[in-house]
Amino acid sequence: MAARRGTWGEGELYEALCLLMIGACAWIIGVQFHAFSALNAFIQAHDLSDQFMLAALMGLAVFAASIRKSLLLRQAMRERDETAAHAEAIARHDVLTGLANRRLFLESVARRLGAAGPAPSHAVLLVDLDRFKPVNDIYGHAAGNAVLCAVAERLRGLLPASGLAARLGGDEFALLVPLEGGSDGLVRLAQALIAAIAAPVLWNGNELKVGATVGIALIAADAEDADVVLHAADLAMYQGKKDGRGTYRVFKSAMDLELKARAQLESELREAILNGEIEPFYQPVVALPEKTLIGVEVLARWRHPTRGLLTPAHFIAIAEETGMIGDLCYRLLRQACLDARAWPAHLQIAINISPQQFQDRWLCERILGILTETGMSPARLEVEITETALVNDLEAARTTLTSLQNLGVRIALDDFGTGYSSLYHLRELKFDKLKIDRSYVDSITMSDERAKLVDAIIKLSASLGLVTTAEGIETDASVDWLAGQGCDFGQGYLFGAPMTREAMGVLLASPPEAVQAVLAARQAA
Incomplete structure (x- = not known):
């Protein structure tokens, strides 16, 4: 001008x-x-x-x-x-990327919706970035802005001539495209978007890597307004996140029903945690080959008012996604420590710490506070972690593990054999125990290859000065084989299903020889 x-x-x-x-x-x-x-x-x-x-x-x-x-x-x-x-x-328009903003995008969708005929002629693709938050946290907002601008350029490069690209806010983008190539064209576009965004972004000598999950919704004449179309694409995108990220999903009406059911369960879970409806159950852990009771693993059970007793498979993932897992786990640990005060002093309790909790820099202080409050000795506590909790920041993981061990708490690497870098973590970090995943234990008597792998894990653990626990033991043959190979501990339904505090109290009220007899009888059964 x-x-x-x-x-x-x-x-x-x-x-x-x-x-x-x-x-x-x-x-x-x-x-x-x-x-x-x-x-x-x-x-x-x-x-x-x-x-x-x-x-x-x-x-x-x-x-x-x-x-x-x-x-x-x-x-x-x-x-x-x-x-x-x-x-x-x-x-x-978005000031940072120059793309259309949410207002312009919704107006454009509304115009297409007003002109929609019996057959859809346009579609909305909602693109949400994966692993964007670590880029901001590690490299700063300037790096995050560079990623957003790079993504915007890649969207422009793939956008059809009559399409519209927008940044809706944060790390969320959207495309309004014509159905020129039909459903196959939409699929190819979604795949191209995912592949393009996955390419590294070079910034100050660093390769910044993010991914993308895409939700697709067709613009049909029966949609109420543009917000409804965008919401449908968002539901499809959420389904893609749920299915593993880095993929695309097309909206189906069942997704809306599933989301409402999940929202209901999430609300109920929040109330259940506050009201103490989720309680610790205890599964026996025995020494091999004697089969004497040496401890228990703490497992969550939800006494749902209408659905009955729910296992972790029904609610732990929701607790992790919504950030409720920390409160849930600390409440379980506190109750388990209170229960354990009435048990023999040598009995250990093991509890799993989620990857989200492991990122909490106050984790050690919170655990120490619970131990101090309940009078529980740190030597009786074993914290189990999976390799997923270690991959984001190895140095932070090392600091947390060392702090817990300095308190006297033992650390077990859970589900060993299922991660992608187990040997690396064994080399870089100090553990007290390895827990062999049940997927190996189930098949050791039926597969020579699996048996060789389990034998190698036991020998590797012994060479590093670690003890081993085999999970999911359900047959006598498995017990005999594991004991013969030098496995230190075992747990599984063969020795007892997870039980309530009352059932555990009845078991422990018996003389030690009677407890061993009960476990042996369960094994024989």
Whole structure:
């Protein structure tokens, strides 16, 4: 706008030409009707030449002033229009990426919805970035902005000619595209988006890597409004997140019902945690080969008022996704420590710590507070972690593990054999125990390959000075084989299902030899 100031635009030139044309027409008319001759004779007869020249000059001055005023007015109007257009563009576009914002995107969807026929002609693709938060946390917001701008450019590169790309907010983007290639075209576009966004973003010598999950919703005439279409795409995207991220899903009506059911369960879970409806159950852990009871693993059970007793498979994932897992686990640990005060002093309790909890820098202090509050000895507590809790920040994991071990708490690496970098973590971090995943234990008597792997794990553990616990033991043959290979401890339904505090109290109230007899009887059964 500033570059054009002081020059004639199309409007000024047009107006000047119009004024000149009017003047030329007036001259032609005057000549045609001899008006100038009559005027000249009149001036000479009355000796008015000087006055006429003065009036002509004044007329020309007024004419020039009028033209100048008109030009300035037109320039002011043009600048006003440009300013208004610029403000409107800012109001409808994302400042960082230059893409359309949520307002413009919803207006565009609404227009397509108003023109929708019986068959869908357009679709909305909702793109949500995966692993974007760690980029901001580790490298800072400047790196996060660089990723967002790079994603915006990649979306532009894949956008069909008549499509619209938008940043809806945060790390969420959307595309409005025509169904030119049908459903296959949408699938190819979604796959291309995921592949393009997964490519590293180079920033200050670092490779920043994120992913994308895409939700797709067709714009159909029966949709109520643009928000409904966007909500449908969001539900499909959420389903993709649930199914493992880095994928795409197309909206189906069942997703809405599933989401409402999940929201209901989430609300009930929150109330259950506050009301103490989730309680610790205890599964025996025995020493091998003696089969003497040495401890228990704490497992959560939810006494749902209508669904009955629910296992962790029904609610732990929701607790982790919603951030309720910390409160849930600390409450379970506190209750387990209170229960354990009435048990023999040598009996250990083991509890699993989720990856989300492991990122809590106050984890050690919280656990120490519970132990101090309940009078539980740290030597009786074993914290179980999975490799998932270690992959984000190895140094932070090392600090947390060391702090817990300095308290006297033992650390067990749970589900060993299922991670992708087990040996690396064994080399870099210090553990007290390995827990062999039940998927290996189930098949050791049926698969020589699995048996060799379990044998190798036991020998590796022994060479590192660690003890081993085999999970999921259900047959006598498994017990005999594991004991023969040197496995230290075992747990599973063969020795006892997870039980209530009352059932555990009854078991422990018996003499030690009776407890061993009960476990042996369960094994024989």
